[in-house]
Amino acid sequence: MFFRFKSLRPKGYSWMVLALFVVSCNSLWKDNSDEQPIARVGELYLFKEDIAPLLSNTMSKADSASFVTDYINNWASKQLLLSKAKINLSEDKLGEFDALVETYRTDLYTRAYKEALVQQGSDSVISQTQLETFYEKEKENFKLKEKLISLRFIHLPPQFMNKESVVEKLKRFKEDDIRYLDSIGVQFKKLNFNDSIWVTASRIRDEIPLLTLDNQDRYLKKSQFFELQDSLGVYLAKITGVLEINDIAPLSYIEPSIRQVLLNRRKLDYIRKLETEIIDEAIKEKEFEVYAQDK
Template sequence: MRQLIIFILFTSLLVSCDFFKETDDRIRVARVGEKYLYEEDIKDLVAEGTPVNDSIQIISSFINRWATQQLLLAGSERNLSEQKQNDFNKLVEQYKNDLYTKAYLEALVKKSIDTSVNMTQAKEVYEANQETFKLNEELVKFRYITIPQNAINEDEIIKRFKRFNIEDKQFLDSISVQFKGYSLNDSLWIKASQITEKIAVLNSENKKELLKKSNFVQLKDSLDLYLMQIEDVLSQNDLAPLEYVKPTIKQIVINKRKLELIKQLEKDITKDAIKNKQFEVYQ
């Protein structure tokens, strides 16, 4: 009888252990030592519609890279000193902390930061940092048109392009489908290097001669006619116009606000934690 009771108790213990034992129903794909790669780890590797052979290659390469990484990791754990491993673990933990706190602070900043920068604020930054806004290369205000040589309405296009009143601009806009290239907005500052990219007949040799303030330029090559009207030019080391650098100034102002807001948020979070007795320093 006593043996029967012991048997029943032993059987119950086994059943209980088996009942509370965690089961893992995931489908295994590969194993390195005690580490497993599961089907769920590779299910999103291959885009829908990928050919079968390519899919096999992608998955096979991923499994091999995973195995190599696990083997190297196991080797490092066996061969690196305990002190070295502790140092690395601290770095990993610090990196994790930095990622989390940075993401959290950025989310808080995004909710409350003012991203508007008015002209008065922009001028203050501009005037206080003029050395920063010296030009590295020439800027030009100009308009241009590229048309095939001997176009039917070539003379009228040239006349209207040079005169360029409101009606002329509207006319040129209306026939712009005929142009091989064009820009009629001559109120924007553009880098001289961008102009040479757009207009093939301009090069380093003739650029300095042609890109002069209030200069009308008419050039030809074997196929096309190029019309340019230079409205204004700024040279290297000249002070960049405020309207040209305003996007940069806006970013400077916003970045400064971000830093100030982050410092304030950090102070407020710590202050609230002390007040709510979530943070205390023991003497």
């Protein structure tokens, strides 16, 4: 991931809920009086236009026919089973299932509506100051569970010429060295010159198969330069930084996670505000009342 590889005042919400309802119930209300059904189960009919959107233009006639047959049989099976279930299940069980369906329906609509409002009104920009403030406040919760390394790295092909020059410039890494290495970078199998980025030790082991859990501490030490070779080529690395397990993770490493946490918190706060404003507005407009109950 880090290596560069070469190889409320929510006005007007009612229309949104209505739109969701109309879409979901489209097949219930459509008029098929002029169309011939292709199958029937009891009083329910299946029409060609119900299946047409599911057919791909790339299907052969034989595949289309087979798909339609399977679809009709599956549809009929479900309708017949549903009919039998309504007859044979107890009233209590049917009522329980109906309540679950209604709860799911309500949750689906309200969740979609709230997500739409959040996208319209919630700020998705997290400033660097906000990231740093949260990091400083919570940094004790960001202890590492795996060793992190920053390094410069080159994977040379097996027959690469002038390896000594590359080694010298990777170690020294002055402006002229960087320009030279960049200019011949297309000859490398893999490279990473950005030694300000932290990567896990396991990721480095993936890139350098000769490194293992048993020997990594020998090579992954700060300021260490190492050269390893196998049939795939030569691995050159200069370690510029090491953070051990239980060290505090650097902000640059956990910034994406912090950003997501802050966005989620902001989203929840915005939704709570919307819910409160919806209730307040309904009370003001006398659309919502709570009646006193006798104790």
